[in-house]
Amino acid sequence: MNYIKRLELFILQWCIALTVLAQITVFPWPAHLTEKKEIFILTPNINIKGNGEYADKLAQDLCQDLKNLSFLNIKIPEKRSIEFRLNTQSDFEKEAYSLKIDTEKILLEASSKEGLFYAKETLWQMIKQRKGKLAVCHIKDYPQYQWRGFMLDESRHFFGKEKVKQYLDLMASLKLNVFHWHLTDETGWRIEIKRYPKLTTEGSIGNWHNPQAPAKYYTQKDIREIVAYAADRNIMVIPEFDMPGHATAVCRAYPEVSGGGEGRWKHFTFHPCKEETFRFISNVLDELIDLFPSPYIHIGGDEVHFGNQSWFTDPNIQRFIKENNLINETGLEHYFIRRVVDIVASKGKTAIGWDEIVDAGVSPSKVIVMWWRHDRKYQLLKALEYGYRVIMTPRRPFYGDFIQYASHKIGRQWSGYNTLETVYDYPSSINYLMRGYEKQVMGMQFSMWTERIANEKRLDFMTFPRLIALAEAAWTLETRKECTSFLQRLPIFLQWLDEKGIYYFNPFQPSSTPEPDAPDKEDVLKNG
Template identity: 50%
Template sequence: MKQILPILLLIVFCNCQPEETQIWVVTPYPNTVAAEPGGFDFKQGINFETSEPTLEGVVSFFQKKMVEVGASIDAESGKKIHLELAKGGEKSPEAYKLHINKSDIKLTASHPKGIFYGMMTLWQQLKLSGNKSVPCGVVEDAPRYAHRGFMLDESRHFFGKKKVKQLIDLMAALKLNTFHWHLTDSPGWRVEIKAYPKLTTIGGIGNHTNPEAPARFYTQEDIKEIVAFAAERQVEIIPEIDMPGHATAANRAYPEFSGGGNEKHPEFTFDPGKDATYQYLTTILEEVVGLFPSQYIHLGGDEVHFGNEKWKSNDSIQALMNRENLSSLVDVEHYFIRRMANELTQMDKKLAGWDEIVESDVSNQSSVVYWWRHDKEDQLQKSLDKGYPTVLCPRIPLYFDFVQHDSHENGRRWDGFGTLEDVYAYPESTHDFSDKETKLIKGIQGNLWTEKFDSDIWVDFMTFPRMVALAESAWTTKNNKNLERFRTNLLPFYEFLDSQDVGYFNSLQPELTPEPKP
């Protein structure tokens, strides 16, 4: 998986260039760069300087990160990095401005998030360029999208705390800020709920490959640890607790709340006709809300029709339909979503859901839609027409369980698949949004579903380098994206992944990286 010679040539190029032509080797690429001769040298000790108490966490984090790239921290050094919070004037709390000269660096932002990302730009330049200095000049930068996400499905196969932390750390290096954690689905329930312990002791048994595999799940202490780890890296974790469908694992544990299923999808749904079901799910969500500070909780809401056949003969559901004047099972589904959305509102949280929730008429002020069905452009249009903030994550090209090269066999296809270049070209490759619609696009997200992937090796291979392309598409504005520059900067990023023991598909030389054995 190595691309040694081109990387060495690039590093030699970076190290040997005359002072006035140092280049930035950063992904995602900053949106405005004004270069000046020379560079700020990190070989000597550096001193962080700030009067802002709210920046203590960022300073502590990057003091450690800078040591990783060969810099030393010296409180007496005259080589200073000034960190300053400028009140107002920035469109995004993640925006930042760097003024770099040979003697000092001034980094300003309106929020600690912006300071974090400005420091990450400096760190990545040192890490990837091979230099011990960063170019002089001015960098003014802000993200294209507020939501820059990656989703990992751990219901189908479980990967564990070490892998999740590594992914979050890599996301932070790439300025991705949202980790969507798919924790419950039909194969397994992966989050401890103290009020209902059988959800993990029974519901956590099995995976997509082996229904008898020992129970695997995260304890609440595990989750608190991972949430704190992510927060230090400015990554928000949005948990997904799937309902009313994809409930088979939960229903194994507590069958009294099952709405049934069918032969292919047994016990697939919760029972929307029982008040006890709503009490049960609300109790679960109260514990989830206590673990995750995110303003959003993702309730899924997708593919309910896969296994709701028994709703037709369920007495409690038929009574609900009569009582609430619901004319179809789809109406029952939407009633359920609205009711659970109201429960989230009572907990001071907002609903996130797949694009099926568009028809449920939940509030567009307290909901966000994840558009995933690339073959249903009308569903995206409905979401925007109804005023829903919308995250773009269409199967093609942003489902990373689709193959990324024509020679690959282990992965999905659907009249095509998602190459690195396809991810980089999105969303402008397929969408031309009006100004009004653009304001509703909350961001973009890559999703890794894991039916076909049961090891860290496969998670890495399917995720990288597509996550790198996703990061630049999510951060760098359309007019500043440049595929050739991106490919050049990808070479040292491959070396960085090697240093982290992270596998990847080398899209620039596919023959060097054969597909892992299933």
């Protein structure tokens, strides 16, 4: 670089230094951050390189991203560089990374693909926020929890693969790494299963507010495309095949495996005794496992009592309970869960179930528990004492269908509602329960149930900005979390949502983002 160009760059650096200092804003907040007064100015012709296959790919991705930035307009002869360095022999933890920015070079280092990817996401946030004028700094970062999840229910309302991809992009930026996909329930079955075509021709008809809505579902080609898209962003996709309850869509299509039920709960459960039921489940699982390479399959296991009325009166079911010494209908439910968990294990996968599964007598080596019933802290403690690994997604504060502001009229409540702050501060209120069991707590998940979410605008409104808070709560060390700091940084991410056309709830100006209508405009459901 010649003398005149160096002088111009030096003057420019000092002119903008005061506006950049103390302005590093990234999500989630990192474990360690040190910064200096100097500035690194990004230019469109900077040398970007990697040290191998995956590092080279990330370097190429960043090059492509930079081409779309209009603010990179300072052209100088370049000897500076951005380097991606993947070193599997280094002592970084699996998802940890280092991002070092000095005046001449940016170095991103990790021992895993995940870590190097997160280093790139952090750098990309800084580039967008400061328009390429980066404070010299060193970030050393790693997550608090290994499971940082978002669940989307598309049984009640279907949103389609482009919306799912948009959310996967946002999850990647927030370093969320699990997409729990709730694709089967009462309302509709949303996955093509070639062995059982009626699951989609009949089971996918309808949605929560219109039982005659046209069939909507994902083809197996769609599923593979989305799973690959997620994997490219280091996100694992976990399918949920809900059973023995919440099986209405399945049993409507194939009544031969139905366990009965009455009124609105007709066909709610699988038949718990027929061998045909378990063959059906095994066959469906074979296709799911082929579609989803993750080591986990979510099998539900919750709220069976809503629709098991026929179990009490069916003579074959009652005889089965007696002959197998199952005591009662709850014992039969637990028998069903144990059999399905064994089927999943026989296929080389680990089952995940809602917290009712703790009482089924399943080996902790075969199942992971999702604790969802916030009012039953004893169920969380029981799971930990029994040796289960646990993922925390309690209704309060991690269910996205709960209202988030006092004046909102559509959604759920339970002795309160789920504000941005309560999401961010979790799990400080229950840390005492987990003391001594920290290694069994895999992480946290924000779960979006969609009974009253029929369109993308309302989905965005109920998801953001609470998902941003969950991401930081799950990634950032407790000693580094500070809600005031988070709220000060939050407008930056909201600006990025604006650029993507996402309609979020603005906690700083609530009246500026009116609550979108739900399908039937019904009032808040209390303790529902």
